[in-house]
Amino acid sequence: MNHTCNKCxxxxxxxxxxxxxxxxxxxxxxxxxxxKETLQEYLKTMYILKxxxxxxxVTDIANKMNCSKPSVNKAIxxxxxxxxxxxxxxxxxxxxxxx
Ligand SMILES: [Zn+2]
Numbered sequence: 001m002n003h004t005c006n007k008c009x010x011x012x013x014x015x016x017x018x019x020x021x022x023x024x025x026x027x028x029x030x031x032x033x034x035x036k037e038t039l040q041e042y043l044k045t046m047y048i049l050k051x052x053x054x055x056x057x058v059t060d061i062a063n064k065m066n067c068s069k070p071s072v073n074k075a076i077x078x079x080x081x082x083x084x085x086x087x088x089x090x091x092x093x094x095x096x097x098x099x
Contacts, residue, residue: 056093
């Protein structure tokens with residue numbers, strides 16, 4: 001059975017969620033989560049952790065926000081893509097704007 005991507009119209013031979021090709025699906029997924037409000041919460045939490053501990057770690061954010069490490073990573077990568085934080089995998093997180 002053949003499908004076409006809902007975004008770009010490319011033929012896809014496999015079924016992905018939302019009927020998108022892999023490229024479009026990855027883009028949508030990235031756009032979709034997390035919300036702007038959630039990202040702001042993350043930034044706030046990171047700012048507090050920086051004040052309290054002098055550094056920001058994924059584990060501490062997960063504990064403080066009561067969420068899983070993968071969702072923290074997702075949020076951080078999103079913030080990183082928007083140049084709001086500096087983050088090297090397995091390193092500490094730096095806020096780019098601490099005002
Ligand atoms: Zn597509």
